[in-house]
Amino acid sequence: MTLRRALVYFLREAAVSLVRSWKVSLLAVLTIAVSLLIGGAFLLLAANLSAVVERWREEARVVLYLEPDSLTAERAALAREIAAAPWVTAVEEVGPDEAAERFRTAFPSLADLVDGGDHPLPPSVAIAFDPAAAGSARFEAWLADLGERPEVDLVDDDRDWLRRLGALVTLVRGLGLALSAVLLAAAVFTISAVIRLTAYLYQEEIAVMRLVGATEFYIRGPFYAEGVLQGLIGGLAAVGGLWLAWTATARRSAGTLLGAVLAPEFLGWRTVVLLVLLGAGAGLTGAVLSLRRERLGAA
Amino acid sequence: MIQFFNVSKLYPGGQTALADVSFEIPRGQFVFLTGPSGAGKTTLLKLIFREEVPSEGQIVVNGRNVSSIPRRKIPYLRRTLGIVFQDFRLIPRKTVFENVTYLPRILGRDGKTQKRMAYQALRRVGLAHRLNAFPLELSGGEQQRVALARALINEPEILIADEPTGNLDPELSAEILRLFLEINLRGTTLLIATHDRETIRRVGRRVLTLDAGRLTGDEELEGTDPPAVHAARPLFEDEDGLDSGDRGDETAAGADDPGADPGVAVAAGGEPP
Numbered sequence: 001m002t003l004r005r006a007l008v009y010f011l012r013e014a015a016v017s018l019v020r021s022w023k024v025s026l027l028a029v030l031t032i033a034v035s036l037l038i039g040g041a042f043l044l045l046a047a048n049l050s051a052v053v054e055r056w057r058e059e060a061r062v063v064l065y066l067e068p069d070s071l072t073a074e075r076a077a078l079a080r081e082i083a084a085a086p087w088v089t090a091v092e093e094v095g096p097d098e099a100a101e102r103f104r105t106a107f108p109s110l111a112d113l114v115d116g117g118d119h120p121l122p123p124s125v126a127i128a129f130d131p132a133a134a135g136s137a138r139f140e141a142w143l144a145d146l147g148e149r150p151e152v153d154l155v156d157d158d159r160d161w162l163r164r165l166g167a168l169v170t171l172v173r174g175l176g177l178a179l180s181a182v183l184l185a186a187a188v189f190t191i192s193a194v195i196r197l198t199a200y201l202y203q204e205e206i207a208v209m210r211l212v213g214a215t216e217f218y219i220r221g222p223f224y225a226e227g228v229l230q231g232l233i234g235g236l237a238a239v240g241g242l243w244l245a246w247t248a249t250a251r252r253s254a255g256t257l258l259g260a261v262l263a264p265e266f267l268g269w270r271t272v273v274l275l276v277l278l279g280a281g282a283g284l285t286g287a288v289l290s291l292r293r294e295r296l297g298a299a
Numbered sequence: 300m301i302q303f304f305n306v307s308k309l310y311p312g313g314q315t316a317l318a319d320v321s322f323e324i325p326r327g328q329f330v331f332l333t334g335p336s337g338a339g340k341t342t343l344l345k346l347i348f349r350e351e352v353p354s355e356g357q358i359v360v361n362g363r364n365v366s367s368i369p370r371r372k373i374p375y376l377r378r379t380l381g382i383v384f385q386d387f388r389l390i391p392r393k394t395v396f397e398n399v400t401y402l403p404r405i406l407g408r409d410g411k412t413q414k415r416m417a418y419q420a421l422r423r424v425g426l427a428h429r430l431n432a433f434p435l436e437l438s439g440g441e442q443q444r445v446a447l448a449r450a451l452i453n454e455p456e457i458l459i460a461d462e463p464t465g466n467l468d469p470e471l472s473a474e475i476l477r478l479f480l481e482i483n484l485r486g487t488t489l490l491i492a493t494h495d496r497e498t499i500r501r502v503g504r505r506v507l508t509l510d511a512g513r514l515t516g517d518e519e520l521e522g523t524d525p526p527a528v529h530a531a532r533p534l535f536e537d538e539d540g541l542d543s544g545d546r547g548d549e550t551a552a553g554a555d556d557p558g559a560d561p562g563v564a565v566a567a568g569g570e571p572p
Contacts, residue, residue: 005407205390211348212402212449213378215371 006221013222014229017198025230028187028194028286032234032279033241035183040242040275042176044267049169052261053162057131060158062143064125068096070151078151079125085142087133092126099124122153134159184282191230191286195223199291224287231283235276242267300326300457300488301347306356308342308512316342318512320356324490324505326456329483331499332492334509340492343509344459347490348380349373361456378402381450381487385462387442389434389449395421396430399449406453420448424478440471447478451487458482460491464498476502477526501525 018025066075072095079093094102099121100114114120133139147155199206206219246266253259267275301324308317317339324330332340345351346358349365358365361379368376389398396417403413421427424444434442443463450458460479464472476498483489493499499506503522508515 002407009404204388205393208388208390209401209405210374211377211382211388212405213374213376214401214405215374218405 006218007225009218010221010225011229014225017202017222017226018229021194021198021201024194024197025226028191028230028283029234029237031183031187031190032231032282033237035180035187035282036235036238036275036279037241038183039176039180039278040238040267040271041245042172042180043271043275044242044246046169046173046176047267047271048264049165049172049261051265053165053169056165057159057162059128060131060134060162062127062129062158063156064127064146064152065154065156066123066125066151067153068122070123074151075123075125078149082125082127082146087130087139088127089130090128092128094124094126096121096123184278187234188282188286188289191227191283192290194230195227195287195290198226199223220291223291224284227283227285227287227290228280229283231279231281231286232276233279234283235279238279239267239272239275300324300328300361301490302357302359303343303346304357304359306346306353306358308339308346308351309354315512317346317353317509320509320512320514322507322514322517324488326488327483327486329480329489329504330491331502331504331506332490332509333494333496333499333506334515335494337511338509339512340494340509341461342512344382344461344490344492347457347459348377348382378406378453379456381447381453381455381458383443383446383450383458383460383463385465387434387446387466389442389445391434393433394430395426395432395434395437395445398434398445399452401449402453416452417448420452421445423451423482424448438471439467440474443467443471443475444478447475447482451482455487457488457490460489462493463491464493464495472498473526480526 064078066078075093075095079091082088083091103114103121104111129139143155143157146152209219243266246263250259250263253263303320303322306317306320307315309315320339320343332343334340342351346353347360347365349368353366356366360376363376365376396414399417399420400413403416408416417430418427421430424447426441426444426448429437429441429445434445437445443466447463458479463479464475467475472495479489479491480502499520501522501524503520503525505517505519507517
């Protein structure tokens, strides 16, 4: 028997078996779908958060808050010195008055906090830099030197909280993968049980096939194909369900921060293919495990 | 064709199924294997198609030492054998055609070839018109004939049957026996296990007797009333070459077997060709 004909036979037999035992097959498909849906949802969330963090990382700035009594000339000199560094892409010097004005614009209801009295907000120098250079030893040493300058009171580095956010994204992704792995293991177990049940239903026929000279490959092939089919269907159902959920979320949260952060893009095609293949792999694993020690159809 | 050399079989727990059994069945011979229940008949048959492995001794089938044949080669051994059981072992949810064509499917034959092989095998047992029937729509005799067609579909060199008439009434048993004899006359070696001494006495031929796992007899019997069979043509055939399915008389040889001797019926006691 040619491999092509054998594969056609395996798939046809597997499809017949899926239809024949559709209730237990549905159970197996659903366990795969749910586990991949949850894993996929975490991946989608992590991917979108990652993209946002990456975008923010490119826009990250370091703000040097200066001593309140620093002179305008000193601030200007510092800004010029900073602008001369090769990785700096922009420098903005903000005086106390302008800082107060910005605060009033951003938080009108709290404007009285900065009204009256001496300058409550310190002057500052905001530095934008090339993200590619950031993180290098020279850059970090240069930034540390700036922090040590007498006129600098405080260094506020956006990258500090972006690092924490990045760690959170990694945690979300890890949690998702761990949860998905546990659920997938449960799905493999379910598929294994379903395939064993199917093999039990077919034991008479398998015994006949064995007696007339069927090879192990020919006898086991349909069961492996059934596991793969269950996994593939489960994977496709998971991707479909995830897409529907993402579409609904994107529609509902359009124009909001939540929408901008959580649902700007769906999973890439590679991840989608990976999820479906993961389902097929789980199905095949379940089938292999279920028949590993079985002497199918032995008289 | 089939050779047993000092074969013993002990099951786990120490139960002896066969003890020091030796015999040889040459090509084309018709042999009954008899003995009381538990004598070891089924075990002996299972050893031939390697469902069981001997504890001691050697078994050679079609030139292959089946005692030491690797597991992966067992299917290839079985493809040269036809096996028939008392309980028919037909799959109820499959049609007659599907039940008969397991081996052609396994061998990867295309649909057209499968149909041709199924038709030929079923015609030999007089059931070509029941291709699309399901086993439960058939009588016991017809079911056994379907099982026989399944065993014959690849023209096996050896046909093994375990109590093939055990579930049938005397009339249907005679019909199945006639088929066996006809198959034997076409050159197939037959080994039939049965405890029905009356059938053996009537048909005759070589008889191996087992008792408590030991071969206690190996004799040639002259049949007292051997059924008349035809050497070359399928039984139960219509004039136009298509079967009606009814049990008919042994008819003239057909054109599909040019080597046949038309119209010559051979008594079951005669030598195979």
